[in-house]
Amino acid sequence: MKYFYVLLMLFSISGFSQSGNIQGVIADDNGLAIPGATVLIESLNKGVSSNFDGKFTLVGVPEGKHVVTVKYLGYASLNQDVTVVAGSTVTLNITLSSESTELEEVLLTGYGLSGQTRALNTQKNKTNITNIVSTDQIGKFPDANVGDAVKRIPGITMQVDQGEARNIIVRGLSPQLNSVTLNGSRIPSAEGDNRNVQMDLIPSDMIQTIEVNKAVTPDMDADALGGSVNLITKTSPQGFRLSATAGSGLNFITDKRILNGAFLVGNRSKNNKFGWMVSASINDNDFGSDNVEAEWTDEFEYNTGVNDADGDPIMEEVNVNPYANVFEIREYLVQRIRRSFSANFDYNLDKNNTLYFKSIYNWRDDRENRFRLEHEILDGEDIEMGDFTVDGNGNLTSFPVEAKRQTKGGIDSKRNKNARLEDQRMQNYSLGGEHLIGNVQLDWMGSFSKASEERLNERYLEYESEYAVGFNNNEDKPLFSPLNANDASFADFELGEITEENQYTEEKDINVFVNAQIPLSVVSNQDGFLKIGAKTRMKNKNRDNDFTEYSDETGGLEFLGMIPTRNYTDVDFLAGEQYAAGVFADAGYLGGLDLYNTNLFTGENLPEEYITSNFDVNEDVYAGYAMINQDLSDKFSVLAGVRLEHTVINSQGNELEFDTNGDVSGIQEVVDESSYTNVLPGVHLKYNISDNTVLRLAWTNTLARPNYVDMVPYREINREDEEIFLGNAELNPTTSMNFDFMAEHYFKSVGIISGGVFYKDIKDFVYIRQTEDDNGFEVYQPLNGEGANVYGAEVSLQRRLDFLPGFAKNFSVYLNYTYLKSDSEGIYNEDGEERTDLDLPNTAPNMFNGSLGYAGKRFSLRLSGNYSDAYVDEIGGNAFEDRYYDEQFFLDFNANVAINKNLSVYVNLNNITNQPLRYYQGVKNRTMQMEYYEKRLTFGIKYDLFKK
Numbered sequence: 001m002k003y004f005y006v007l008l009m010l011f012s013i014s015g016f017s018q019s020g021n022i023q024g025v026i027a028d029d030n031g032l033a034i035p036g037a038t039v040l041i042e043s044l045n046k047g048v049s050s051n052f053d054g055k056f057t058l059v060g061v062p063e064g065k066h067v068v069t070v071k072y073l074g075y076a077s078l079n080q081d082v083t084v085v086a087g088s089t090v091t092l093n094i095t096l097s098s099e100s101t102e103l104e105e106v107l108l109t110g111y112g113l114s115g116q117t118r119a120l121n122t123q124k125n126k127t128n129i130t131n132i133v134s135t136d137q138i139g140k141f142p143d144a145n146v147g148d149a150v151k152r153i154p155g156i157t158m159q160v161d162q163g164e165a166r167n168i169i170v171r172g173l174s175p176q177l178n179s180v181t182l183n184g185s186r187i188p189s190a191e192g193d194n195r196n197v198q199m200d201l202i203p204s205d206m207i208q209t210i211e212v213n214k215a216v217t218p219d220m221d222a223d224a225l226g227g228s229v230n231l232i233t234k235t236s237p238q239g240f241r242l243s244a245t246a247g248s249g250l251n252f253i254t255d256k257r258i259l260n261g262a263f264l265v266g267n268r269s270k271n272n273k274f275g276w277m278v279s280a281s282i283n284d285n286d287f288g289s290d291n292v293e294a295e296w297t298d299e300f301e302y303n304t305g306v307n308d309a310d311g312d313p314i315m316e317e318v319n320v321n322p323y324a325n326v327f328e329i330r331e332y333l334v335q336r337i338r339r340s341f342s343a344n345f346d347y348n349l350d351k352n353n354t355l356y357f358k359s360i361y362n363w364r365d366d367r368e369n370r371f372r373l374e375h376e377i378l379d380g381e382d383i384e385m386g387d388f389t390v391d392g393n394g395n396l397t398s399f400p401v402e403a404k405r406q407t408k409g410g411i412d413s414k415r416n417k418n419a420r421l422e423d424q425r426m427q428n429y430s431l432g433g434e435h436l437i438g439n440v441q442l443d444w445m446g447s448f449s450k451a452s453e454e455r456l457n458e459r460y461l462e463y464e465s466e467y468a469v470g471f472n473n474n475e476d477k478p479l480f481s482p483l484n485a486n487d488a489s490f491a492d493f494e495l496g497e498i499t500e501e502n503q504y505t506e507e508k509d510i511n512v513f514v515n516a517q518i519p520l521s522v523v524s525n526q527d528g529f530l531k532i533g534a535k536t537r538m539k540n541k542n543r544d545n546d547f548t549e550y551s552d553e554t555g556g557l558e559f560l561g562m563i564p565t566r567n568y569t570d571v572d573f574l575a576g577e578q579y580a581a582g583v584f585a586d587a588g589y590l591g592g593l594d595l596y597n598t599n600l601f602t603g604e605n606l607p608e609e610y611i612t613s614n615f616d617v618n619e620d621v622y623a624g625y626a627m628i629n630q631d632l633s634d635k636f637s638v639l640a641g642v643r644l645e646h647t648v649i650n651s652q653g654n655e656l657e658f659d660t661n662g663d664v665s666g667i668q669e670v671v672d673e674s675s676y677t678n679v680l681p682g683v684h685l686k687y688n689i690s691d692n693t694v695l696r697l698a699w700t701n702t703l704a705r706p707n708y709v710d711m712v713p714y715r716e717i718n719r720e721d722e723e724i725f726l727g728n729a730e731l732n733p734t735t736s737m738n739f740d741f742m743a744e745h746y747f748k749s750v751g752i753i754s755g756g757v758f759y760k761d762i763k764d765f766v767y768i769r770q771t772e773d774d775n776g777f778e779v780y781q782p783l784n785g786e787g788a789n790v791y792g793a794e795v796s797l798q799r800r801l802d803f804l805p806g807f808a809k810n811f812s813v814y815l816n817y818t819y820l821k822s823d824s825e826g827i828y829n830e831d832g833e834e835r836t837d838l839d840l841p842n843t844a845p846n847m848f849n850g851s852l853g854y855a856g857k858r859f860s861l862r863l864s865g866n867y868s869d870a871y872v873d874e875i876g877g878n879a880f881e882d883r884y885y886d887e888q889f890f891l892d893f894n895a896n897v898a899i900n901k902n903l904s905v906y907v908n909l910n911n912i913t914n915q916p917l918r919y920y921q922g923v924k925n926r927t928m929q930m931e932y933y934e935k936r937l938t939f940g941i942k943y944d945l946f947k948k
Helices: 002-012 115-125 144-151 587-592 807-811
Strands: 020-027 039-043 046-049 055-062 064-072 077-083 089-091 095-096 130-134 158-163 164-170 178-184 207-213 228-233 241-252 254-270 274-297 301-307 313-317 323-350 353-377 394-409 420-439 439-473 480-482 494-519 526-552 565-567 583-585 601-605 617-630 636-658 665-689 691-703 714-719 721-724 732-749 751-763 767-772 779-785 789-798 812-825 846-855 857-867 870-872 883-885 888-898 902-912 919-922 927-932 938-947
Touching: 020 077, 039 055, 046 055, 046 480, 055 064, 055 420, 055 439, 064 095, 077 089, 077 095, 077 254, 095 812, 115 732, 115 751, 144 158, 144 164, 144 313, 158 857, 178 439, 254 938, 394 583, 394 587, 439 587, 807 812
Parallel strands: 020 089, 020 095, 178 228, 636 714, 721 779
Antiparallel strands: 020 055, 039 046, 039 064, 064 077, 130 207, 158 164, 207 228, 241 254, 241 938, 254 274, 274 323, 274 927, 301 313, 323 353, 353 394, 353 420, 394 439, 420 439, 439 480, 439 494, 494 526, 526 601, 526 617, 565 583, 617 636, 636 665, 665 691, 691 732, 714 721, 732 751, 751 789, 767 779, 789 812, 812 846, 846 857, 857 888, 870 883, 883 919, 888 902, 902 938, 919 927
């Protein structure tokens, strides 16, 4: 409430000022907004930058005649006369024409101001350390989803899912340590066990600009320990615009087609008061992956055949080298259909008041069939002398296994198509306003966001057998082979289980904020302002799963050889032709089973399969901030402030107990509540050595809240396996004190060279602790580690090589490299000893992007590479059990040809290196997973029409 008293007082004071305001929009000659332009009155040493919508506001301008100068990197300055009347606002709309460029010619098959020009001008004028990238900069027709586009930004790498970039890692830090917003409003997560935003859910052609804030300011959400990624949607143009794209392609792994299409249309009313833009996008991709997985152990024991006094078998341990105790071959067939719809409107009530509405609806259907051949070594009690062999080097070369052939699918319906259907949706609706009251700029916004993931009627049909296998002892390419092919005949596999499960996860966000920016010059004749604001974010996350196992009452499914099957062995299996998947139950047959007919099947609900995964969490965040942005001279400015965030959490989980026979002995609901408050100061310094050379220094404090699944108070006590799994409602948020330094030089020919260093002092990071309690039970629980230090450096170069002679001047380079070093304290192994050999989990030491492009007046070519180093992904009970995400290098090519001003064609070739998703256990050559996707070719045509 005190904010409003301050505002009222300032409103009153502003009424006596003999000054007025200048407000307007900067656009190019196509009517597209120009962000990042410098707008100043040099005689008054007063200036601002245009925002992402091209809008600018100069407040407190003395009445009289003035000259407004617009500066834009790579273009000649533009001067325009304006007369200001006290107590009123003058509208000044400015058009920057491509003819005013200082360059010899405009390239990149573009007409008007390029996306790269817009992005670099915006980045240059930001106070904090930021990377701004226009999707046009990455390629005239960029990657299909935002995740693949984001990975080109300095210090960014991505975790992939089915060959597409999904989870974002900023400066080597884990996805849950970063935040993702849409037009400044938080994007909820559709996944149940984490806070990761599914970047592959959002098509890149719906996004105009990607803003990565590596040092957040007090007016931004503080839960951005690694960084904050803001996705800015396309806004209504200053004139009529129509854009359409149609394309196709081919997935080399399946030789199946890709289809994509998009359109955008927008305009403004004749009186310029009402602007609108609607757009839609669809991408239909039929593909798959070839996968091999293994789990490793260095312990082996067998049954001696002799019992002790209690009648229990006496076991004997054998010293062996590490071996795969679980081995799987998986074949995935996937159809992914990504749709997106957006509608944005704005209305100028008058010169001082604007209302806007922004919306986006993303919907992805993911149909998947998976065929898995799994081998797992039998329990030691079932292995006797003679069942296994060990060679002279200590290698376990043969042993008995339980083998399973499993088909994953769904029901036979128009939507499911006999496949598991994962229906993911993310929607965001925002209503806001921008107001100029005297000299005070006031903005507000209320938004509703929802993300959901629904997987209904997900079916598994599994057949089992037991036989002996030989193990090749190749840690890089592990392989199990039946010692007797007849023993492993698919027809003799017996029915193991038929199951169906339903999963639903939902996250809702309601955001409300208000900001007021008030002119306040602390230093005479230098621009400055005070900005204050408040925000409330109310979040609910819940997951509701169930699981049913069915018994076959007819006997018609007893053996795999009795039902329709299909052989999925592929001589072109990308992990190697030696991996023969073999025969599985046909997906169409599984989908057609009438499991609900009680004459054919009997179903049993099994809460032990899902109950501890279900939860309901309410998380409310109440925040307020105040900050001052002050020019200390015409070159030096400071932004300083503090943010206060208070978090209240109410969570509900479930407790599940098993008796010594493995039967469920109890289920009950568990609830808990907690709260915490964080005070987060920050200072940003900016020094302009020259118009095009900038130094930045920042001290910030940020946080990352625990994943939902970690802070739910669930308990699972298994007395048969002597294991306990616990949640932890008392987890503290991870906090970090951050120091950043960055130097940037912007080339007149549109480009940048930059370099910087950063340091993060992290407290209370979260990891899963494995211990043994007094009763000998293995206990797994998320706990706070003591602390970690992260040191890093990054360099970047974007440059058109216009200083070279002849055609070589049309080449351009895009290079960036990030180095990261981390150490952690307070991580303990299963024996209670502190681990001193670990980096902070999910921190990649080296990341690199490189691109070489050639752009003529009507065509462009680009070859792009993306590299990220290996890092520890999951901490085990000891170093041997640690799981690592392996290094990856992607190479992509794209070409564009402009047929005329409005029409162009494109072709893209992605994943030229056939980069697999690979995990390894403990050491680099010990493969846990290798999943291959092959290359992807896309091509199409785009039409753009502008009428200002």
